[in-house]
Amino acid sequence: MIEWLRLFGEQTLAATARLGRGHMFLLRVLLGLPGLLRRPGLVINQIYATGVLSLLIIAVSGLFVGMVLGLQGYNTLVSFGAEQSLGVLVALSLTRELGPVVSALLFSGRAGSALTAEIGLMKATEQLSGMEMMAVDPERRIVAPRLLGGMIALPLLAAIFTLVGVFGGYFVGTVLLGVDSGAFWSQMQAQVSFTEDVVNGVIKSLVFGFVVTWTAVFEGVDCTPTSEGVSRATTRTVVHSSLAVLGLDFILTALMFD
């Protein structure tokens, strides 16, 4: 019993310490961001690694999610004779929730885990130490461009996901199930608000991009520099950032669409 209590306390303390380290780390990295203005090439490389390479999985997932929405939405709406509103249902679900959230989850698995593994292995093979001894601060040279690159890439990916999803829903709804295409678009346009739905979705994906990338780079830098440590850190990145995305989504939704 006492042992359980002790373990619990130990875990709590470790988690708190970790949270503190993560914030201090973030602060130092953010201080390094202005320096990137002089070296846009570093950020471009990272947008490539996190964004361009995630494009395929994002587009394909977006298509399928949109198609499923079209199918399920149709089946539900048609029983109320409201299948004309299919466009609204598909577009609202995608812009508000599924676009930002699902692309953030995929991003965490595709790009976040890769970031953690890359930085963790650089740490394990002393590359980060070596860089420090060459008077190059790894937090500015390695971490900062990755953070910025991820923050730029995810909102773009989410926009692509959403758009592809809308077209997927359109395809299933109008081409396969025979909803009138004019009604699909016009109802959608009448109901989807730019400021409330599209902009809020973009804000969400900005927040998610920041949180996922931050988690990923921090886990990489903070990992135990062994192969086991790196693999654990990679798992932690996916688990923690996914949970953070879902939790934050709830909070943001509550704030935005009250």
Add this chain to the structure above:
Amino acid sequence: MATDTGGRTNDCVVEIENLHFSRGTRQIFAGVNISIRRGEVAAIMGPSGTGKTTLLRLIGGQLRPDAGRIRIDGVDVHTLKRRALYQLRKRMGMLFQSGALFTHLNCFENVAFPLREHTRLSQALIRHLVLIKLEAVGLRGAHALYPAELSGGMARRVALARALALDPMVVMYDEPFSGQDPISMGILVRLIRLLNDALGLTSIVVSHDVAETAEIADRVHVISAGKVVESGSPQALRASSSEWVQQFLNALPDGPVPFHYPGPSLEEDLLGHRGAGAAL
């Protein structure tokens, strides 16, 4: 070897005073004093696990001592602000024991890395400088290979070229000779001496190769059990009466130097019920 530079009264580049450092409960240094003069090649020797790598990291400012001071060119490394520390590090080169090459860059880019980060030289000039450094370590022909395609010894030589890329004031070599065949070892030994004299560097060499190190070092510092047990020229060391130094230099199996990491005796571990070996 030590040449007096510009009327400096204190011609020590690296001064270590009363250094204490511990990892967890294990004390690694308990009052180490070493001073390294400008222009000399200093060797640091000692049994495996005595903290030679740790000492280099302390000098480079990557670790903080518990007590004591390390001064480089007159400034205390551990009181420096971040920016000043990074300025200082530009004048230090370090060859890591593992090489620590960037695996996503090829040899050429690895050596060019510090130049690209810290200078605004033209592409042509960088190319020129990098190829010269690679030529010096005999790997110009391998400049397009990635670290994964190099042998351990080759990787270390590339790392050596990289450590020298910025023409530093102090170069620290962590076991530069391990993994080298006799020929490249001979070349490396002479290269370290040559670079040191030609460029006016100060070199700190950590090595286990007694004969090679003795060949080029001006002074040898032998560390054991957290203290410097002997300092002096290689000749003086050979003539030392210390049983300890004799055992180390002549590689005798029996003597005061422990081969084993401190722990309970073998019998105790084997017969005792508390299993020491953790399950994999």
Add this chain to the structure above:
Amino acid sequence: MQNSRLLETGVGLFVLLGLGALLILALKVSNISAFQQTQGYDVIAQFQNIGGLKVRAPVTLAGVPVGRVENIAVDPKTFEARVVLTISDKYANLPQDTSASIYTAGLLGEQYIGLQPGGMDEVLKPGDEIMLTQSAVVLEQLIGQFLYSTAAGTSKSNTDGGQEP
């Protein structure tokens, strides 16, 4: 160098693609076009009950969108709903006696305002009020009426068919 050119091109394409997707989302999926189409004239209509009508709901004429609901408020004197409609300048020749009704698209769909042009020669001018209005059909009322009438019907049939066992 060749390699990094390729990479930069890829990133450029990606960023364009992402921004393009956002643009299409703004223009095609959402109602941003409503922001531009605000040039028009306002007329007022008073309804007893607007049901679920919302600001920015479409205003149609013969099924064709001709404007939007600009504002909804309660008239402090009559306690009726005072709805401001913005009608596009293209339809500046609506007769004075045009009537406005609130309809529902589909059974549970969105509510919108339908205009029925009258026959007068004078046209509606900005700020004019549409006098003939028909309130929204509120489902609960409808159901209430329906239940009432069926209840009345069944009680009648009960009295009529009293002799049955």
